[in-house]
Amino acid sequence: xxxxxxxxxxxxxxxxxxxxxxxxxxxxxxxxxxxxxxxxxxxxxxxxxxxxxxxxxxxxxxxxxxxxxxxxxxxxxxxxxxxxxxxxxxxxxxxxxxxxxxxxxxxxxxxxxxxxxxxxxxxxxxxxxxxxxxxxxxxxxxxxxxxxxxxxxxxxxxxxxxxxxxxxxxxxxxxxxxxxxxxxxxxxxxxxxxxxxxxxxxxxxxxxxxxxxxxxxxxxxxxxxxxxxxxxxxxxxxxxxxxxxxxxxxxxxxxxxxxxxxxxxxxxxxxxxxxxxxxxxxxxxxxxxxxxxxxxxxxxxxxxxxxxxxxxxxxxxxxxxxxxxxxxxxxxxxxxxxxxxxxxxxxxxxxxxxxxxxxxxxxxxxxxxxxxxxxxxxxxxxxxxxxxxxxxxxxxxxxxxxxxxxxxxxxxxxxxxxxxxxxxxxxx
Numbered sequence: 464x465x466x467x468x469x470x471x472x473x474x475x476x477x478x479x480x481x482x483x484x485x486x487x488x489x490x491x492x493x494x495x496x497x498x499x500x501x502x503x504x505x506x507x508x509x510x511x512x513x514x515x516x517x518x519x520x521x522x523x524x525x526x527x528x529x530x531x532x533x534x535x536x537x538x539x540x541x542x543x544x545x546x547x548x549x550x551x552x553x554x555x556x557x558x559x560x561x562x563x564x565x566x567x568x569x570x571x572x573x574x575x576x577x578x579x580x581x582x583x584x585x586x587x588x589x590x591x592x593x594x595x596x597x598x599x600x601x602x603x604x605x606x607x608x609x610x611x612x613x614x615x616x617x618x619x620x621x622x623x624x625x626x627x628x629x630x631x632x633x634x635x636x637x638x639x640x641x642x643x644x645x646x647x648x649x650x651x652x653x654x655x656x657x658x659x660x661x662x663x664x665x666x667x668x669x670x671x672x673x674x675x676x677x678x679x680x681x682x683x684x685x686x687x688x689x690x691x692x693x694x695x696x697x698x699x700x701x702x703x704x705x706x707x708x709x710x711x712x713x714x715x716x717x718x719x720x721x722x723x724x725x726x727x728x729x730x731x732x733x734x735x736x737x738x739x740x741x742x743x744x745x746x747x748x749x750x751x752x753x754x755x756x757x758x759x760x761x762x763x764x765x766x767x768x769x770x771x772x773x774x775x776x777x778x779x780x781x782x783x784x785x786x787x788x789x790x791x792x793x794x795x796x797x798x799x800x801x802x803x804x805x806x807x808x809x810x811x812x813x814x815x816x817x818x819x820x821x822x823x824x825x826x827x828x829x830x831x832x833x834x835x836x837x838x839x840x841x842x843x844x845x846x847x848x849x850x851x852x853x854x855x856x857x858x859x860x861x862x863x864x865x866x867x868x869x870x871x872x873x874x875x876x877x878x879x880x881x882x883x884x885x886x887x888x889x890x891x
Contacts, residue, residue, distance in 0.1 A: 470515040470583045471495045475505040475531065476545070477524050481568065485518060488572060492579050502526040509534045516582045521546035541582045545570060598640035600633075601765045602758030606750040610637065617745045618644035623705070623717040625690075625742045627724050628749030631798030634720035635688060637749060641718060642684040649683025649715075657692035683715055690719040690742065691734045702738045717742065724748065752793040752800065760785050762797060766804040767816075778808060781817045788819055849884045852877070 472494040476482045486496045497514070499505035501523045509517075509531070517535045519528035521544055528544060535542045547568040564578055600611050617624055618641050626634045635653070642651045687693070693701065705717065719742045721728045728734045752758065763780065771778055780788075784807075793799055807819035852870070856877075859865040867874045 469493050469495045471497065471513070472579075473497045473499065473505065473508055473514040473517045473540075475499045475501070475517065475523065475528065476520040477501060478520065478547075481520075485570075485575070488575060489579055492576075492583055494579065494583070500524070502528070502530055505531050506534060509538070513538050514540045516541045516543065516579070518543050518545060520544075522548065541578075543578055598643045599636055600640055602755065602761050604755035604757035606755040607758055610747065610749060611640075613745075613747050614640045614644055617641060617747075619646070620745075621716065622744040623742050624719070624745045624747060625728075625739070626718065626720045626747045626749065627722065627728065628720075629751050629796055630722055631796035632749040632751055633797050634749060635686065637747065638684065638686040638718040638720065642716070645684070645716065647683055647716065651684045651686065653686040653688060655692075656687055656689045656697075659693060659697060685715065685717050687717065687719040687742075689721065691721045691723055691728050693734075695733075695735070698735045698738050702735065702741060705738075705741055752796045756789060759789050759793075759800065762800055763788050763804055763819075766801050767808065770805065770808045776814075778811055778814055778816055780819065781815050784816050784819050791820065848880070852880055852884070 470492070472486075472489050474482050474485050474489075474496065475498075476485075477500045482498055482500075486498065489496060494516070497508055497512070499508050502525050505517075505519070508514075514535075517531070517540050519531055519535075519542065521528045532542055543564045543566060545566045545568060564574075566575070597611055598614060600607060600614070614637065624638075624641060626637055628634055638653075639651060687701075721734070723731055723734075726739065729736050729739050752762075763785065767778065767780065770776070788800070788803075795802075803819060807816050807821060810821055852866075855866045855869055856863065859869065863874050863877045867877045870877075
């Protein structure tokens with residue numbers, strides 16, 4: 464069946480004057496307009512036709528406008544919520560819902576036209592190519608597949624999860640994936656522990672419990688980002704809240720995240736040991752992007768596809784561009800890659816992106832890990848040899864036999880090089 468020439472708009476509002484004004488502006492785009500004065504009539508309209516955009520008043524005579532959102536999202540319609548009586552509560556509720564925008568009456572005509580234009584342009588685009596990944600986890604590396612498997616295994620359970628990984632690897636995205644895979648219909652609530660106050664933490668947990676109580680069997684997820692930054696007094700408060708189990712909390716999932724690996728969040732990060740074990744019933748380690756290079760092209764393509772859809776364009780990478788992205792070390796991980804793609808997209812004057820790195824270049828050596836060594840160009844061979852030897856010994860706990868085996872030399876050679884580097888004057 465051929466699509467109608469114009470995009471379609473459903474306006475759900477019992478304010479006749481507002482509905483007529485909104486319709487008149489939309490007809491200039493032009494849109495095909497359908498009106499409804501309440502939830503029941505809107506549900507009937509949605510059951511009988513498909514709409515590209517739905518403009519819904521928050522407060523309707525026979526219910527809440529939010530009750531219509533599920534029906535709209537099932538047919539992939541963009542949803543804009545409007546209200547003449549804004550409140551913090553309604554804004555927070557709107558932010559937790561899949562909305563295109565949240566407008567306050569009297570609405571700004573220019574902003575309203577922009578929303579209409581954006582939906583109309585998206586409607587003219589071909590369907591997006593699949594590739595968003597399972598639960599939003601994009602990539603094809605073995606590390607990404609292991610991560611996806613861990614998400615699927617822990618999601619149906621009630622176990623608390625502790626995620627660790629470098630900044631920018633996607634800890635929040637992984638927490639959201641766990642929530643999505645769990646089937647929980649409650650909210651995903653997030654707090655940055657570095658900025659958390661006692662009142663904020665208490666409100667967040669109370670809000671989550673209230674949702675769990677109001678929606679039996681629905682549950683929800685509380686994401687505690689940068690958990691090691693939580694003040695010691697608040698760590699005690701959180702531990703008590705987690706230990707004092709109540710029936711309403713049994714289906715409430717706690718997911719925490721830190722940049723510190725393993726128990727280093729206790730020894731280096733300042734996290735209480737008892738809280739660490741309470742949060743870490745199931746731990747997930749996310750590998751840095753440099754250790755899963757097979758994901759770079761898929762992620763870059765995903766970010767570019769999002770930009771093309773948002774701005775109604777068809778830009779693409781050349782083979783040279785993808786090779787350039789693949790060779791970069793990405794010390795800022797996925798977050799840095801997303802930023803680079805955004806910059807390259809804006810700077811590309813035509814349909815192809817050939818030099819995505821542009822002025823982005825490595826200006827500092829890559830941060831070392833316990834199992835890696837970073838050497839700057841221009842370092843002498845003698846210094847490289849010394850650092851490699853010391854790094855390998857450190858990695859193997861000063862076990863010279865294991866270090867010799869790893870370096871492919873004899874134990875005697877290890878001792879000879881140690882003597883040389885400890886007495887550099889004698890080696891000349």
